[in-house]
Amino acid sequence: MRVVIADDAPLIREGVARLLAENGVDVVDQVGDADAALASVRDLRPDVALVDIRMPPTHTDEGLRAAREIRSRYPDTAVLVLSQHLESDYALQLVEEKPERVGYLMKERVGRVEQLLDAVQRVAAGECVVDRAVVDELLARRRRVDPVEELTSREREIIALMAEGRSNQGICRALWLSPKTVETHIRGAFAKLGIKEAPEDNRRVLAVLAYLRR
Amino acid sequence: MRVVIADDAPLIREGVARLLAENGVDVVDQVGDADAALASVRDLRPDVALVDIRMPPTHTDEGLRAAREIRSRYPDTAVLVLSQHLESDYALQLVEEKPERVGYLMKERVGRVEQLLDAVQRVAAGECVVDRAVVDELLARRRRVDPVEELTSREREIIALMAEGRSNQGICRALWLSPKTVETHIRGAFAKLGIKEAPEDNRRVLAVLAYLRR
DNA sequence: CAGCGGCTCAGGGTTTTCCCTGGAATCGCC
DNA sequence: GGCGATTCCAGGGAAAACCCTGAGCCGCTG
Numbered sequence: 087m088r089v090v091i092a093d094d095a096p097l098i099r100e101g102v103a104r105l106l107a108e109n110g111v112d113v114v115d116q117v118g119d120a121d122a123a124l125a126s127v128r129d130l131r132p133d134v135a136l137v138d139i140r141m142p143p144t145h146t147d148e149g150l151r152a153a154r155e156i157r158s159r160y161p162d163t164a165v166l167v168l169s170q171h172l173e174s175d176y177a178l179q180l181v182e183e184k185p186e187r188v189g190y191l192m193k194e195r196v197g198r199v200e201q202l203l204d205a206v207q208r209v210a211a212g213e214c215v216v217d218r219a220v221v222d223e224l225l226a227r228r229r230r231v232d233p234v235e236e237l238t239s240r241e242r243e244i245i246a247l248m249a250e251g252r253s254n255q256g257i258c259r260a261l262w263l264s265p266k267t268v269e270t271h272i273r274g275a276f277a278k279l280g281i282k283e284a285p286e287d288n289r290r291v292l293a294v295l296a297y298l299r300r
Numbered sequence: 301m302r303v304v305i306a307d308d309a310p311l312i313r314e315g316v317a318r319l320l321a322e323n324g325v326d327v328v329d330q331v332g333d334a335d336a337a338l339a340s341v342r343d344l345r346p347d348v349a350l351v352d353i354r355m356p357p358t359h360t361d362e363g364l365r366a367a368r369e370i371r372s373r374y375p376d377t378a379v380l381v382l383s384q385h386l387e388s389d390y391a392l393q394l395v396e397e398k399p400e401r402v403g404y405l406m407k408e409r410v411g412r413v414e415q416l417l418d419a420v421q422r423v424a425a426g427e428c429v430v431d432r433a434v435v436d437e438l439l440a441r442r443r444r445v446d447p448v449e450e451l452t453s454r455e456r457e458i459i460a461l462m463a464e465g466r467s468n469q470g471i472c473r474a475l476w477l478s479p480k481t482v483e484t485h486i487r488g489a490f491a492k493l494g495i496k497e498a499p500e501d502n503r504r505v506l507a508v509l510a511y512l513r514r
Numbered sequence: 515c516a517g518c519g520g521c522t523c524a525g526g527g528t529t530t531t532c533c534c535t536g537g538a539a540t541c542g543c544c
Numbered sequence: 545g546g547c548g549a550t551t552c553c554a555g556g557g558a559a560a561a562c563c564c565t566g567a568g569c570c571g572c573t574g
Contacts (some may be wrong), residue, residue, distance in 0.1 A: 097410040099316015104322070155318030163544060170384070196311040239561070248502070251509055256500030266523050269562070274520095276562095283563080286461070288530090290561075291508055295465055452550060468531070480553050484533065487552095490532085497533080502560090504531075 087210060090115045090130060092123035093138035093151065093168070098193070101170075102136070102202075106131045109203050118142070120152035123196060127156050127163055133210045138175060150176050157188065164209035168193055174223040181216060189215035233279045241275040244268060249294045301424060304344060305330045306337035307352035307365065316350070316382075318414075323417050330458035332356070340369050341368070347424045353383045353390060364390050371402065376421040382407055388437040395430060403429035447493045448511060449509070454490040458482060463508045475492055 089111050093099040096118070103113045111244050117140045117283050127135050135156055136276065153190045164187035167180060177190040179280045187210040195217055205215045247257045253270045261268075269286035272293075281289050303325050305314040307425065310332070317327045329340045333356045341349050349370055353363040356442040367379045378401035381394060387504045389406040409418050409431055419429045461471045468482050475482075486507075494511050 095408040096412055097319070097407050097409065098312065098315065099417060100413050101312065101319055101365075104318035105311070105315055108318070141399065192312050194309040196309065197312055198310055202311060240521065248505065249509075251501055251503075251506035253498075253500055253502040256502070259500060263521095264523055266525090267521075270523080271521085273562075273564095284467075284530095286467055286473060287465055288467040288504065289465075290502065290505060291462065292465035293507055295463075454551065471522095477551095478553055480555090481551075484553080485551085487532070497558095 087134070088112045088114045088130070088132040088208070089134045089136060090123065090126045090132040092117045092120070092141065092152065093136075094118045094141045094145075094164065095138075096262045097228075098138070104201050105202070106206070108197070111203070111206065115163060120148040123149075123152045124155055124159075127160050131160065132163055134166055134206050136166050136206070138167060139169045139173070144200070150180060153180060157184075161187070162211070164188065166191065166205060166209050166215070169193070170194070172208060172219055172223060174220050177216060177220045178224060179212060185214040187212050189213075190220060191215070191217050192219060195219060199239075205260075234298075234300065237277040240276070241271050243276050244271045245293060245297045248272070248290065248296045281285055301348070301420070302328045302344070303420065304331070304337065304340045304346040305348055305350045306334070306340075306366065307350075307354065308332045308355045308359075309352075311493075312352070319413050320420070321415070323413070325420065326419070330386040332416045333426045334362040337363075337366045338369055338373075339511045341374050341507045345374065346377055346378055348378045348420050350380050350382060351418070353381060353387070361390060367402075375401070378402065380405065380419060380423050380429070380452060384408070386433055386437060388434050391430060391434045392438060395428060397427040401426050401428075403427075404434060405429070405431050409433060416467070418445060446514075448514065450492040451489055454491070455485050457509045458485045459489050462486070462504065470509060478510060 117123050137149045141148045166189040258266050281292050331337050351363045354360045360397050380403040471482050
C-alpha cells in the first residue's frame with residue numbers, strides 16, 4: 087500500500103505519516119501544497135492520496151480541486167480527503183460524480199488510528215468512505231428547508247447586495263433596475279424568508295441576518 | 301524530558317506523540333479531555349503539558365482553563381498550549397499573568413517539527429514561547445482603533461439591539477426610551493462608526509455589519 | 515394554447531428612518 | 545465652580561423604505 091500525503095501543516099503531516107508508517111503503510115511522499123500533490127501523484131502513482139482541503143496559496147479549497155484533478159487524471163489512485171471542519175458541500179461535490187475510490191474524513195472525528203487505516207484500505211479497494219457527520223448534516227439540511235433556497239435567483243442577488251449594506255437605490259444602480267422592481271423583489275424575499283411586518287422589527291436587518299446565517 | 305499530551309483528536313494526539321517520542325521526548329501520558337489532563341499532571345508531574353484548547357465537553361476553551369489550573373497548582377510543570385486557530389485573546393490571558401514556563405503555538409503554523417521540539421525545551425527551561433502571529437495580531441489590533449470601542453455604552457446597547465433586527469420602536473420598548481432618544485444615539489453611533497450618508501448605502505445595515513464583524 | 519411562475523415596472527399611499535437644531539439633567543474631573 | 549462627555553428628549557422636515565394593486569413580457573409545461 088503506497089500513499090502520498092498532502093497537508094500544509096508539517097506537524098499534522100508528519101504525525102499522520104508516522105502513524106501510517108507504523109502500521110505497514112508505505113508513505114512514499116509528503117507534500118505541502120496542491121501543485122506538489124499533483125506532481126507527486128503523476129510521478130509516483132500511489133494507491134492512495136491523502137489530501138487536506140486547506141492548503142496554500144489561498145487556504146480555501148485547493149485540496150479539493152487537487153482531489154478532483156487526481157480523480158480524473160489518475161483514476162487508479164484513490165483519494166481520501168482529510169478536512170479540519172465539517173464542510174458538507176465540499177464533501178458532496180467530491181462524492182456525487184462517482185462514489186468510488188474516494189473518501190472524506192474529518193481529522194477531529196477520527197476516533198482511533200485504526201479508523202484512518204481502515205479508511206485508507208477501503209478507498210484503495212474501491213469503496214467510498216464518508217464520515218457519518220457529513221451524512222447527518224446533509225440529511226438534516228434536507229429536513230429544515232432553508233428559506234434562502236426558496237428565493238429566486240434575482241431575489242437572492244438583491245438580498246446579497248442588501249447584505250453588503252446597499253440601499254435600494256444602490257441596488258438599482260448595481261443591477262440596472264427600476265426602484266419599483268427592487269422593491270417588488272425585496273417584498274417577495276421578505277415573504278419567502280418568513281419575515282412578516284412587525285412594528286418592533288426592522289425587516290431589512292432581519293433579512294440580512296437570515297441571509298448571512300445561511 | 302517528560303511530557304503529557306492532551307488533545308481530543310486521537311489522530312493529532314498520536315501523531316504528535318510519535319513525533320516527540322522519535323526525538324527523545326518521553327511522552328508519559330496521552331489524554332482526551334481537560335479533567336484527565338489535570339489528573340495526569342497531578343499524578344505524573346511531567347516537565348511539560350501539551351494542551352489543545354478545544355476539548356470535550358463544550359469544545360470551547362476547556363484546554364485553556366486546564367492550562368491555568370495546571371499553572372497555579374503545579375508550577376513546576378510548564379504548559380504549552382497548541383491551538384487550531386488564531387485566538388489572540390486566549391493567548392493573551394494565558395500569558396499576561398506570569399510569562400514564564402508557558403507557550404502558545406498554532407498547529408498549522410508549526411513549520412517544522414524542530415520548532416515544536418524547540419518550544420517544548422524552552423518552556424520546560426522556563427521561557428515564554430508565543431507564536432509570532434499572535435504578537436502581530438495583538439499589535440495590529442492596537443493600531444487599527446476598533447470603531448466599536450469608540451461607542452458609549454448606551455450607543456453600543458442600541459446598536460446591539462439593532463443588530464438583532466429590532467426597529468427603532470422595538471429598541472424604545474426594550475430600553476424604555478423615547479423614539480427621539482433612540483434616534484439621537486443611533487446618529488451618534490453612525491458618526492463614530494464612520495458611516496456617512498450616501499445615497500447608495502443603507503446605513504443601518506452597514507452599522508449592523510460593522511458591529512457584528514466586531 | 516392556456517396557465518403559471520419569474521422578471522420587469524407603475525401609481526399612490528403609509529410608516530420608518532434619519533437629518534438638523536436645541537434644551538436640560540447628571541456625572542466626573544481639573 | 546466650570547467644562548466636557550454622556551444621556552435624555554423635543555420639533556420639524558426630507559428621504560428612504562415599505563405596503564397594495566395592477567399590468568405587460570417572457571419561457572416553460574401540461
